[in-house]
Amino acid sequence: MATRTIGIIMNGVSGRMGYRQHLVRSILAIREAGGVELSDGTKVQVEPLLVGRNEDKLRELAERHGLEHYTTNLDEALADDRWEIYADFLVTKARAKAIKKAIAAGKAIYTEKPTAESFDEALELSRLATEAGIKNGVVHDKLYLPGLIKLRRLVDSGFFGRILSVRGEFGYWVFEGDWHPSQRPSWNYRSEDGGGIVVDMFPHWNYVLENLFGRVESVYARAVTEIDRRVDENGETYVATADDAAYGIFELAGGITAQINSSWTTRVNRDELVEFQVDGTHGSAVVGLFGCKIQPRNATPKPVWNPDLKNEIDFDATWVEVPDTEEAINGFRAQWEEFIRHVAEDGPHPYDFLAGARGMLLAEKGLESHRTGARTDLPELSVDGVPASPAGAEAPTVAES
Numbered sequence: 468m469a470t471r472t473i474g475i476i477m478n479g480v481s482g483r484m485g486y487r488q489h490l491v492r493s494i495l496a497i498r499e500a501g502g503v504e505l506s507d508g509t510k511v512q513v514e515p516l517l518v519g520r521n522e523d524k525l526r527e528l529a530e531r532h533g534l535e536h537y538t539t540n541l542d543e544a545l546a547d548d549r550w551e552i553y554a555d556f557l558v559t560k561a562r563a564k565a566i567k568k569a570i571a572a573g574k575a576i577y578t579e580k581p582t583a584e585s586f587d588e589a590l591e592l593s594r595l596a597t598e599a600g601i602k603n604g605v606v607h608d609k610l611y612l613p614g615l616i617k618l619r620r621l622v623d624s625g626f627f628g629r630i631l632s633v634r635g636e637f638g639y640w641v642f643e644g645d646w647h648p649s650q651r652p653s654w655n656y657r658s659e660d661g662g663g664i665v666v667d668m669f670p671h672w673n674y675v676l677e678n679l680f681g682r683v684e685s686v687y688a689r690a691v692t693e694i695d696r697r698v699d700e701n702g703e704t705y706v707a708t709a710d711d712a713a714y715g716i717f718e719l720a721g722g723i724t725a726q727i728n729s730s731w732t733t734r735v736n737r738d739e740l741v742e743f744q745v746d747g748t749h750g751s752a753v754v755g756l757f758g759c760k761i762q763p764r765n766a767t768p769k770p771v772w773n774p775d776l777k778n779e780i781d782f783d784a785t786w787v788e789v790p791d792t793e794e795a796i797n798g799f800r801a802q803w804e805e806f807i808r809h810v811a812e813d814g815p816h817p818y819d820f821l822a823g824a825r826g827m828l829l830a831e832k833g834l835e836s837h838r839t840g841a842r843t844d845l846p847e848l849s850v851d852g853v854p855a856s857p858a859g860a861e862a863p864t865v866a867e868s
């Protein structure tokens with residue numbers, strides 16, 4: 468039995484992420500399970516308030532899922548004490564304005580990434596939230612994927628020895644929308660509407676890298692618009708102004724090199740839509756959303772380069788699959804549960820607005836590297852968000868960065 472209920476304002480709940488991942492897979496799944504269990508064994512139940520611009524859509528959603536509360540009036544929702552958490556799944560462009568209102572209203576806030584359209588704005592949100600003393604969190608969903616949880620265990624158990632490098636491949640073909648409808652909203656391909664694969668994916672890569680391997684100290688990136696014309700939801704052709712492929716090299720604290728390709732213009736020839744290979748002195752691993760296979764050094768085959776002979780080694784067969792040892796729960800839901808515990812009983816949830824700002828810093832520095840063609844250093848941010856100099860480099864001021 469739940470002892471209390473937390474009301475959650477879900478803004479942008481009719482969108483792709485808002486509906487599928489946050490409402491259906493997370494909040495409704497938690498409701499169905501009777502709430503989130505706290506450390507004393509009691510449960511806290513959740514009650515969503517659906518918020519958006521189109522009342523008919525919200526009514527239809529509420530009816531479909533048997534929900535009582537929906538509104539198009541965000542200000543009224545924020546002024547109402549029944550709703551303790553404000554959650555934001557709007558298009559990126561609309562996010563910072565809404566979050567500032569929620570901070571002023573004193574709500575705990577949980578949001579999709581990127582938290583804002585620029586690093587300065589993301590940092591401002593972090594400062595405002597800290598000054599207001601409100602709990603704040605940003606989606607770090609990839610860290611909660613079964614494959615990455617297995618990877619974390621490999622790192623923590625010392626499996627790799629000294630980690631040398633990380634290679635990531637993310638992407639798939641996003642249809643242009645002409646002969647086949649596109650599977651992603653068109654705003655993603657217009658930079659003036661907050662689109663672009665760097666601002667979309669580099670915030671993810673930042674938290675994956677900093678939480679598993681080390682802080683990103685520098686980036687070299689090339690961001691390209693491979694497909695420059697696409698067709699939108701209304702069948703209109705538009706100019707794709709945003710980058711749809713990005714090729715990045717990231718140097719991490721401790722000397723690890725990471726390379727990650729992000730692309731909406733590649734056809735998949737791997738087991739999963741994202742895959743990382745990690746090579747260490749004592750072993751290597753290849754992980755995806757779900758899978759994780761390893762090759763320890765004692766089981767490493769000995770290929771010999773000889774272009775005159777066909778390779779005889781079945782490389783796929785030389786890897787060992789790490790078994791599932793726990794029930795996998797949806798990553799968005801797992802993080803939601805942590806954030807709800809953070810609000811209800813001050814449970815740990817380290818992925819705050821400052822972590823979101825660091826993600827946006829990497830996106831900005833990646834784009835700067837593309838523009839200048841140079842490797843770009845990232846200043847280290849102290850806990851209050853002030854850049855502290857990286858070793859051997861002059862840190863830019865916040866205004867310059």
Ligand SMILES: NC(=O)c1ccc[n+]([C@@H]2O[C@H](COP(=O)([O-])OP(=O)(O)OC[C@H]3O[C@@H](n4cnc5c(N)ncnc54)[C@H](O)[C@@H]3O)[C@@H](O)[C@H]2O)c1
Nearest residue numbers: 479480481482483484485556557558559561579580581652
């Ligand atoms: N964590 C992840 O893996 C992941 C994946 C995809 C997208 N995202 C992020 O989630 C957010 C939403 O992306 P999506 O793919 O669901 O987009 P979407 O276009 O499907 O949904 C966006 C929502 O915002 C609303 N909206 C649009 N313009 C608005 C405006 N001007 N004012 C108020 N509301 C507005 C829409 O009605 C809709 O509810 C983006 O910030 C994106 O970066 C995260």
